[in-house]
Amino acid sequence: MSGKTTGTVAGEQRASLRRRPFFWIIAAVIAAFALAPAIGNNVELRESLLLATVYITLASNLNIMLGYAGYINFGSIVFFGLGGYTCVYLISAHGWPLAAAELAAGVAVSFLALVFGLGILRLRGAFFALATIGINEAVQAFVSNFEPWGGAAGLYLPTTIFKPLGGPMRALWVVYFLLVAVMGASLYLSYAVKSSKFGLGLIAIGQNEDAAVVLGVPAPLYKALAYSLSAFLPALAGGLYFFKSAFIQPSDAFDLNLSTEAMVIVMLGGRSTVTGAAIGAYLYEELRGYLLTSQTFSSFQLVISGALLLLIVLFVPGGLMGWIYGRWPRGKEVLE
Amino acid sequence: MSALLAVEDLGKSFGGLRAVSGLSFTVNEGEIVGLIGPNGAGKSTVFNLINGVFVPDAGRVQFRGGNITGETPYRVARHGIARTHQVVQPLAELTVLENCTVGACFGRENLPLYRARAVAREAAAFVGLEDRLAMPAAQLTIAGKKRLELARALSAQPLMLLLDEELAGLNATEIERMLEVIRSIRARGIAILIIEHLMQAIMGLSDRIVVLNSGQKLAEGAPAEIANNPAVIEAYLGDPALAASLHGGAPA
Amino acid sequence: MLGIIAAIIDGVLIGSVYGLAALGLTLIWGVMEVINLTHGAAIVAGMFGLYLLANAVHIPPYATLPLILIGGFLVGIVLYWISVHRLMGRPPLMILLSTFAVNLVVIGLGTAAWGTDLFNVPVSLPSVTWGRYTFSGTHILAAALTTAIAGALYLFLYHTKLGKAVRAVANNREAAELAGIPTTRVLSLSFGLGVALAGAAGMLIATMFPFTVLSGDAYQLKSFVVTALGGLGNPAGALVGGIALGLIEGFAGQFMPVSWTLVIEFVLFVAVLIIFPRGIFAFRRA
Numbered sequence: 001m002s003g004k005t006t007g008t009v010a011g012e013q014r015a016s017l018r019r020r021p022f023f024w025i026i027a028a029v030i031a032a033f034a035l036a037p038a039i040g041n042n043v044e045l046r047e048s049l050l051l052a053t054v055y056i057t058l059a060s061n062l063n064i065m066l067g068y069a070g071y072i073n074f075g076s077i078v079f080f081g082l083g084g085y086t087c088v089y090l091i092s093a094h095g096w097p098l099a100a101a102e103l104a105a106g107v108a109v110s111f112l113a114l115v116f117g118l119g120i121l122r123l124r125g126a127f128f129a130l131a132t133i134g135i136n137e138a139v140q141a142f143v144s145n146f147e148p149w150g151g152a153a154g155l156y157l158p159t160t161i162f163k164p165l166g167g168p169m170r171a172l173w174v175v176y177f178l179l180v181a182v183m184g185a186s187l188y189l190s191y192a193v194k195s196s197k198f199g200l201g202l203i204a205i206g207q208n209e210d211a212a213v214v215l216g217v218p219a220p221l222y223k224a225l226a227y228s229l230s231a232f233l234p235a236l237a238g239g240l241y242f243f244k245s246a247f248i249q250p251s252d253a254f255d256l257n258l259s260t261e262a263m264v265i266v267m268l269g270g271r272s273t274v275t276g277a278a279i280g281a282y283l284y285e286e287l288r289g290y291l292l293t294s295q296t297f298s299s300f301q302l303v304i305s306g307a308l309l310l311l312i313v314l315f316v317p318g319g320l321m322g323w324i325y326g327r328w329p330r331g332k333e334v335l336e
Numbered sequence: 337m338s339a340l341l342a343v344e345d346l347g348k349s350f351g352g353l354r355a356v357s358g359l360s361f362t363v364n365e366g367e368i369v370g371l372i373g374p375n376g377a378g379k380s381t382v383f384n385l386i387n388g389v390f391v392p393d394a395g396r397v398q399f400r401g402g403n404i405t406g407e408t409p410y411r412v413a414r415h416g417i418a419r420t421h422q423v424v425q426p427l428a429e430l431t432v433l434e435n436c437t438v439g440a441c442f443g444r445e446n447l448p449l450y451r452a453r454a455v456a457r458e459a460a461a462f463v464g465l466e467d468r469l470a471m472p473a474a475q476l477t478i479a480g481k482k483r484l485e486l487a488r489a490l491s492a493q494p495l496m497l498l499l500d501e502e503l504a505g506l507n508a509t510e511i512e513r514m515l516e517v518i519r520s521i522r523a524r525g526i527a528i529l530i531i532e533h534l535m536q537a538i539m540g541l542s543d544r545i546v547v548l549n550s551g552q553k554l555a556e557g558a559p560a561e562i563a564n565n566p567a568v569i570e571a572y573l574g575d576p577a578l579a580a581s582l583h584g585g586a587p588a
Numbered sequence: 589m590l591g592i593i594a595a596i597i598d599g600v601l602i603g604s605v606y607g608l609a610a611l612g613l614t615l616i617w618g619v620m621e622v623i624n625l626t627h628g629a630a631i632v633a634g635m636f637g638l639y640l641l642a643n644a645v646h647i648p649p650y651a652t653l654p655l656i657l658i659g660g661f662l663v664g665i666v667l668y669w670i671s672v673h674r675l676m677g678r679p680p681l682m683i684l685l686s687t688f689a690v691n692l693v694v695i696g697l698g699t700a701a702w703g704t705d706l707f708n709v710p711v712s713l714p715s716v717t718w719g720r721y722t723f724s725g726t727h728i729l730a731a732a733l734t735t736a737i738a739g740a741l742y743l744f745l746y747h748t749k750l751g752k753a754v755r756a757v758a759n760n761r762e763a764a765e766l767a768g769i770p771t772t773r774v775l776s777l778s779f780g781l782g783v784a785l786a787g788a789a790g791m792l793i794a795t796m797f798p799f800t801v802l803s804g805d806a807y808q809l810k811s812f813v814v815t816a817l818g819g820l821g822n823p824a825g826a827l828v829g830g831i832a833l834g835l836i837e838g839f840a841g842q843f844m845p846v847s848w849t850l851v852i853e854f855v856l857f858v859a860v861l862i863i864f865p866r867g868i869f870a871f872r873r874a
Contacts, residue, residue, distance in 0.1 A: 126684060207427035218410045314671075
């Protein structure tokens with residue numbers, strides 16, 4: 001019985017997650033994100049890492065549906081946008097403190113996702129993907145018409161909003177640290193799901209849903225839970241992101257590009273892996289930074305995302321991590 | 337012996353075509369019952385009706401005295417009925433052990449992950465896959481995938497197994513080994529309902545045989561009775577090889 | 589009352605064009621069970637095809653239709669080989685992603701070239717007055733041309749050898765392969781046809797309404813709604829579903845601002861998919 005287990009199935013004992021090296025790798029990533037800009041008060045680095053925390057949060061959560069359960073969610077940005085709207089609205093119209101507004105946004109969006117999920121997750125495969133495109137379009141159209149949320153013009157927060165956090169300069173740091181926390185929670189969530197029975201069920205669904213159901217995986221429930229679970233942290237990230245901007249409008253909140261980028265990131269890093277979503281986000285962010293500063297490429301961002309996605313799907317469907325595991329099979333045990 | 341599974345007056349149509357109608361039979365605890373019939377007789381449909389892949393239009397499926405008619409496949413699995421597929425359905429990118437772990441986790445016992453792994457290991461070893469635990473299922477040979485189907489079903493620790501043509505596509509040596517495995521499953525007290533085209537094999541294996549023709553029960557009885565039943569022989573006349581094998585000839 | 593009846597008839601005219609677009613989507617699904625997410629891009633390409641040919645080359649607007657059909661067909665065949673062929677037999681997720689990626693590239697190139705400005709192709713046709721009602725000539729001609737194209741497609745599928753091969757492949761690819769039909773060629777041809785139909789629909793829409801590079805998403809969603817109503821993979825259902833959607837839009841437009849249309853359509857889409865997974869107008873597949 002030499003076959004050491006790989007992938008989703010870990011050691012025989014009920015080992016706690018903390019005893020495995022990957023737990024500490026995630027902790028180190030979080031610490032690096034928090035400390036790197038704080039040392040020396042580097043605001044420029046902070047702003048660039050802030051975008052990375054959003055990418056990692058979106059990609060990690062998308063990975064739960066796209067990577068584990070094998071369901072394409074073209075509208076994952078809806079969670080981010082609705083979270084942002086709920087949070088900004090509660091603060092601006094009802095004067096809620098940030099923490100309460102954030103929590104309400106996360107809970108409300110997850111609940112909405114559960115309701116959506118129970119409905120549309122009865123649809124299989126391609127039909128589900130179509131419905132998620134529709135959700136994005138419909139929610140954006142709805143919000144653009146929804147007067148309490150400012151319609152197409154959006155919502156503003158007054159600058160006094162940063163006072164409770166110690167003024168604008170300090171507030172930006174607070175929001176950044178909170179986003180790092182949300183990113184860390186996303187990585188741990190992604191890891192915990194993957195190491196659990198729930199995650200095994202999702203991965204079985206992703207491999208062959210009919211077979212999984214016959215084996216006893218309660219697919220409709222699991223899919224709806226996964227969909228709802230993957231909504232919570234992006235909603236928090238959306239709340240923080242738009243709180244920081246002090247402004248939200250439909251075209252920013254439901255920017256389909258961000259949904260697309262999250263998908264490119266997951267595929268680039270390697271779907272169904274925790275590390276892949278993080279490394280993919282980092283690589284993509286670097287690439288994007290280069291493209292945006294390059295005169296020739298800045299207007300071709302969509303073209304390049306698309307071409308990159310196509311090349312990955314055609315030639316490296318396992319992404320970066322799939323490529324690494326192919327050459328170094330034991331890598332699965334260290335980098336989940 | 338009490339009936340473990342009782343199918344009563346089962347019926348199912350697809351777009352006006354009656355796939356199964358008025359079918360009743362039972363499987364007792366610890367028994368092996370063979371389900372035979374010409375191609376298109378509705379054998380696999382019966383499996384799909386029992387484990388909830390299809391919802392029957394008429395009739396009832398009773399398991400351990402409870403009504404499980406029309407329950408979803410994952411609930412049926414939880415009751416303790418596991419099955420294999422005629423066309424193998426591996427979870428391709430997962431390893432052999434992971435495939436079996438899914439079976440153990442979501443089967444009758446609903447085990448937590450860490451205990452499911454031990455059960456999965458044992459089931460994989462039982463069918464002779466212990467040296468391929470870490471191999472992705474997609475890389476197994478066809479015989480290996482057939483074994484995996486069986487190991488995964490066993491991992492669920494079922495009370496009853498539905499085996500759909502486990503021997504199809506295997507060579508003579510592999511068939512012999514698979515038959516050994518099936519006999520030792522029965523020795524564990526698990527009831528088996530088995531669909532098989534190899535007459536010699538199923539006649540030797542089964543305690544009782546149910547013959548289906550055009551979705552209806554044509555005959556039922558001990559293997560020897562079935563082999564001499566004129567109605568059965570007549571139904572198979574269009575298929576001389578099968579008719580010959582009913583009389584103890586070589587497998588088709 | 590006057591307004592409603594006129595709006596409903598106009599809705600039927602416009603809806604038939606939605607049906608044509610959906611025909612392209614449903615044909616591809618019916619033959620190879622692939623959801624073509626370049627569909628929206630193909631519609632937009634048809635719109636800008638009209639714009640370029642009519643404005644830059646000065647071809648009469650309706651004379652561009654055959655050119656767009658042929659161009660769409662050829663581009664579709666190329667798209668099949670780039671984004672679909674290698675991925676046949678892999679998880680369906682992969683083809684969704686690859687066609688989505690091509691869509692991004694096309695839309696990205698379009699945005700780089702034309703930005704997101706509103707374009708309009710002036711087509712002067714006399715309007716038709718019937719009793720107290722007046723209908724736009726472009727709408728009537730679009731419906732007529734749609735009928736002609738759909739009729740031609742019917743003749744092709746049911747009365748030519750190649751068309752029968754397409755249906756055979758749709759019915760059972762393996763059996764068709766065994767019967768000696770070159771299935772890969774049939775698949776690429778069907779993809780070409782699907783893209784050509786989407787392009788033609790885009791061209792006809794552009795004769796009726798202004799458009800932007802990003803219009804494809806909204807019309808792609810309409811095609812999804814139509815196929816959901818008519819049953820995915822069902823050509824006749826696509827046409828009926830298109831007309832039904834046009835009717836609903838025409839009717840709803842009387843009671844609420846146009847900006848709500850997308851919300852209504854989406855709700856309809858999901859509701860129909862859940863309640864009638866095979867479509868409200870699901871006829872037996874040909």
